[in-house]
Amino acid sequence: MDSNRTRRLSAAALAAAVALTVAGCGSGSSSGDSGKAGGVVTISVNGLPPATQTVDRKNFEDDVKAFEASHPTIRIDAREGLMDPKTFAAKLAGGQLEDVFYVYFTDPAGLIQRRQVADISQYLKDVPALADVKPELLDVFKDRTGKVYGLPTGNYSMGLVYNRALFTKAGLDPEKPPTSWDEVRTAAQKITALGDGITGYADFSKNNQGGWHLSSWIYSLGGDVAKQDGETWKPAFNSEAGHKALQYLHDMRWTDDTMGSRQLLEIPDVQKMMGSGKLGMYLAGPDNIPTIVKQFERKYDEFGLAAMPGTGTLGGGDGFMFNLKNTPEKTKAGLAWVQWKYLNPEREEQITKKSAGSDIPIGLPQPDLFNGKGGETIKAVHAQYANVPQRNYQPFVDRNSSVKVKVEPPNAQQLYAILDGVMQAVLTDKDANRDQLLADAEKKAATVLAAVK
Amino acid sequence: MKVDTPRASRQGPGVAAPSVPPRPLGAPLPRRDRLRRRIADNLVAYAFLVLGILAFALFSWYPIVRGFLLSFQQVNFAAPAEWVGLDNFQRLLDDPLFLTAWRNTLWFTLLALVFGFAAPFVTAVVLNELRHGRAYLRMTVYLPVMLPPIVTVLLWRWFYDPGPGLFNNVLKIFHLPPQQWLESSNLSMLSLVIVSTWANMGTTTLIYLAALGGIPGELYEAAQLDGASIRQRLWHVTIPQMRFILLITLLLQVIGTMQVFVEPFVLTGGGPSDATITVLLLLYRYAFVYSDFGLASAMSTVLFVVLGAFAGLYLRLTRTKG
Numbered sequence: 001m002d003s004n005r006t007r008r009l010s011a012a013a014l015a016a017a018v019a020l021t022v023a024g025c026g027s028g029s030s031s032g033d034s035g036k037a038g039g040v041v042t043i044s045v046n047g048l049p050p051a052t053q054t055v056d057r058k059n060f061e062d063d064v065k066a067f068e069a070s071h072p073t074i075r076i077d078a079r080e081g082l083m084d085p086k087t088f089a090a091k092l093a094g095g096q097l098e099d100v101f102y103v104y105f106t107d108p109a110g111l112i113q114r115r116q117v118a119d120i121s122q123y124l125k126d127v128p129a130l131a132d133v134k135p136e137l138l139d140v141f142k143d144r145t146g147k148v149y150g151l152p153t154g155n156y157s158m159g160l161v162y163n164r165a166l167f168t169k170a171g172l173d174p175e176k177p178p179t180s181w182d183e184v185r186t187a188a189q190k191i192t193a194l195g196d197g198i199t200g201y202a203d204f205s206k207n208n209q210g211g212w213h214l215s216s217w218i219y220s221l222g223g224d225v226a227k228q229d230g231e232t233w234k235p236a237f238n239s240e241a242g243h244k245a246l247q248y249l250h251d252m253r254w255t256d257d258t259m260g261s262r263q264l265l266e267i268p269d270v271q272k273m274m275g276s277g278k279l280g281m282y283l284a285g286p287d288n289i290p291t292i293v294k295q296f297e298r299k300y301d302e303f304g305l306a307a308m309p310g311t312g313t314l315g316g317g318d319g320f321m322f323n324l325k326n327t328p329e330k331t332k333a334g335l336a337w338v339q340w341k342y343l344n345p346e347r348e349e350q351i352t353k354k355s356a357g358s359d360i361p362i363g364l365p366q367p368d369l370f371n372g373k374g375g376e377t378i379k380a381v382h383a384q385y386a387n388v389p390q391r392n393y394q395p396f397v398d399r400n401s402s403v404k405v406k407v408e409p410p411n412a413q414q415l416y417a418i419l420d421g422v423m424q425a426v427l428t429d430k431d432a433n434r435d436q437l438l439a440d441a442e443k444k445a446a447t448v449l450a451a452v453k
Numbered sequence: 454m455k456v457d458t459p460r461a462s463r464q465g466p467g468v469a470a471p472s473v474p475p476r477p478l479g480a481p482l483p484r485r486d487r488l489r490r491r492i493a494d495n496l497v498a499y500a501f502l503v504l505g506i507l508a509f510a511l512f513s514w515y516p517i518v519r520g521f522l523l524s525f526q527q528v529n530f531a532a533p534a535e536w537v538g539l540d541n542f543q544r545l546l547d548d549p550l551f552l553t554a555w556r557n558t559l560w561f562t563l564l565a566l567v568f569g570f571a572a573p574f575v576t577a578v579v580l581n582e583l584r585h586g587r588a589y590l591r592m593t594v595y596l597p598v599m600l601p602p603i604v605t606v607l608l609w610r611w612f613y614d615p616g617p618g619l620f621n622n623v624l625k626i627f628h629l630p631p632q633q634w635l636e637s638s639n640l641s642m643l644s645l646v647i648v649s650t651w652a653n654m655g656t657t658t659l660i661y662l663a664a665l666g667g668i669p670g671e672l673y674e675a676a677q678l679d680g681a682s683i684r685q686r687l688w689h690v691t692i693p694q695m696r697f698i699l700l701i702t703l704l705l706q707v708i709g710t711m712q713v714f715v716e717p718f719v720l721t722g723g724g725p726s727d728a729t730i731t732v733l734l735l736l737y738r739y740a741f742v743y744s745d746f747g748l749a750s751a752m753s754t755v756l757f758v759v760l761g762a763f764a765g766l767y768l769r770l771t772r773t774k775g
Contacts, residue, residue: 116529420722428638
């Protein structure tokens with residue numbers, strides 16, 4: 001009897017302990033709180049560099065301290081991580097999404113369309129820095145009615161990264177990189193002719209990156225990927241520019257054999273080729289150069305940057321958006337943080353001076369966010385403290401202003417997935433029917449664009 | 454008049470006797486009492502089970518139910534979900550990649566069965582016949598299973614590289630033309646199947662080896678006395694004796710291979726020209742590239758139903774055998 005009672009009591013205790021543990025697991029920090037205590041607003045923000053990037057992390061933490069000192073009513077809860085589509089929905093559903101969170105230019109359209117972000121239009125009068133920000137970059141964060149949902153903090157436009165040593169070896173002038181696709185084709189032939197497994201030109205064709213780059217090709221040849229027709233969007237890549245782009249790719253891959261035999265490449269593959277000194281040219285933004293230099297222990301002197309061949313290019317970038325559940329206080333505090341940290345040309349000298357002795361690159365031609373006085377200030381500071389060979393990027397600076405920068409199309413990732421197939425087919429099948437490929441892709445893209453609201 | 458029953462007298466005067474007659478000694482307990490007794494007897498076991506049940510409920514059953522509901526909803530995770538009926542399924546059917554993905558998945562499954570089913574069986578039979586180095590070879594066959602899948606796939610990416618890759622260099626030695634292992638629409642799926650077979654056949658081989666070890670030696674002796682050749686012994690003794698194990702592994706393999714993801718995700722990204730896009734890869738795209746969780750859930754519901762049919766068949770077979 002006693003033993004039975006003991007067993008039952010033990011069982012009840014065990015069950016209770018389990019229940020309490022589970023209940024304990026369930027009670028986390030709620031995101032629904034106002035974040036305001038004693039007149040102080042606490043906001044969570046991401047973008048904190050990981051501990052492995054010691055200099056960047058220290059700079060970020062110093063910025064947090066300095067910001068809190070100058071804004072005594074705001075506390076920053078800094079978290080690691082940028083935009084990760086794999087965890088975004090789970091964080092949003094679980095109330096764990098930061099109050100101010102990082103996004104790439106491909107994200108805002110979808111987030112706005114799905115009503116997952118806060119409208120910050122009414123608070124923008126408190127962000128005077130926006131007056132100098134290039135308006136086309138702010139447009140990325142607007143909906144059709146002009147409401148604003150975020151702020152841009154970085155930008156890039158696609159250019160041509162090239163290996164200067166291979167240019168010289170191949171008898172090309174590294175100070176005068178190609179400005180048209182015909183010139184790219186000729187340069188690729190000369191570089192490939194060097195032999196020793198060297199590839200003249202490489203391009204992506206996997207995981208939507210092929211579609212992303214094909215869009216850049218089409219822009220560079222004067223075309224568009226999608227066009228707005230009244231209230232609706234329609235595919236525009238089945239055009240002369242689209243056909244020309246595929247023709248060039250086909251000829252370089254199959255006729256000239258200057259693109260190597262391995263295809264279905266993505267960013268890390270091509271960066272590795274460039275980092276190992278076996279690649280002549282590829283399309284990328286300026287930010288690729290420090291990645292290659294750091295990852296493959298190369299020198300900045302080895303690489304050059306030219307503007308996109310042709311007349312247009314694809315522009316991208318990053319910025320911050322705001323949690324839909326934010327209180328007005330949190331949104332205002334978040335705007336104050338983004339403006340102070342990222343949209344503040346007056347702080348540029350202080351930040352640059354601090355980074356000058358580190359391996360943080362200073363003097364790359366982008367990001368280039370500001371017009372007017374802000375932009376001039378930043379350029380002057382970067383020229384003064386440059387720790388990368390700016391002359392190697394002069395071909396980009398000289399010509400980029402004459403190249404029309406076009407932002408990503410709506411439902412960009414879905415369109416890129418469709419165009420990925422086209423890129424793959426041209427680079428892996430010598431006899432691919434390019435007219436048919438573009439026509440089929442157009443039909444699929446029409447369905448995707450019909451869903452754009 | 455007061456009825457004097459033993460029960461009434463035990464309960465004391467003034468207490469009415471129950472209308473239920475006393476239970477004779479040895480008679481079974483009423484159903485409710487039996488249930489109570491069973492619960493009381495197993496209380497400790499149930500308490501220990503709570504954690505497991507909660508874990509299953511939270512991490513397995515709840516996501517399954519939630520996923521099923523999501524397939525009938527449009528969600529943004531910021532506002533209450535909107536019921537959309539069968540819209541997600543309709544959109545799924547409208548996507549031309551839906552049929553392509555299923556066709557590719559079934560093709561992969563079929564190829565994986567041809568290779569992944571035969572290769573471990575043949576390997577197990579050969580290993581079983583060996584007199585020397587059996588343990589070493591058994592370990593060698595199992596070694597790839599211990600490699601993380603991503604390492605396996607990256608290793609094979611180098612094998613398949615059309616330039617400096619291993620396979621094309623071997624072909625070159627024999628003066629054969631190089632192949633576009635992953636870049637060709639015709640070869641890419643077969644290439645993925647070979648990777649998958651190499652990576653997973655170790656476990657199946659061990660299962661077959663264990664089953665082969667369980668076949669009574671007398672059967673082979675008797676067959677040998679009857680003058681049966683090796684092929685006849687294999688056909689008339691080994692295969693009939695392993696029929697059940699072969700069937701079970703076949704079903705498990707169908708369920709496993711239909712969920713192929715890592716190989717196409719890392720090696721081909723679904724290309725070239727959607728030649729290797731599979732159901733799970735498309736589902737991944739819906740959810741994590743397009744953030745369309747309703748569509749992804751509809752896809753997973755369809756996959757769940759198909760795999761559920763195979764799982765049901767598996768359960769039925771194992772029960773029949775039991």
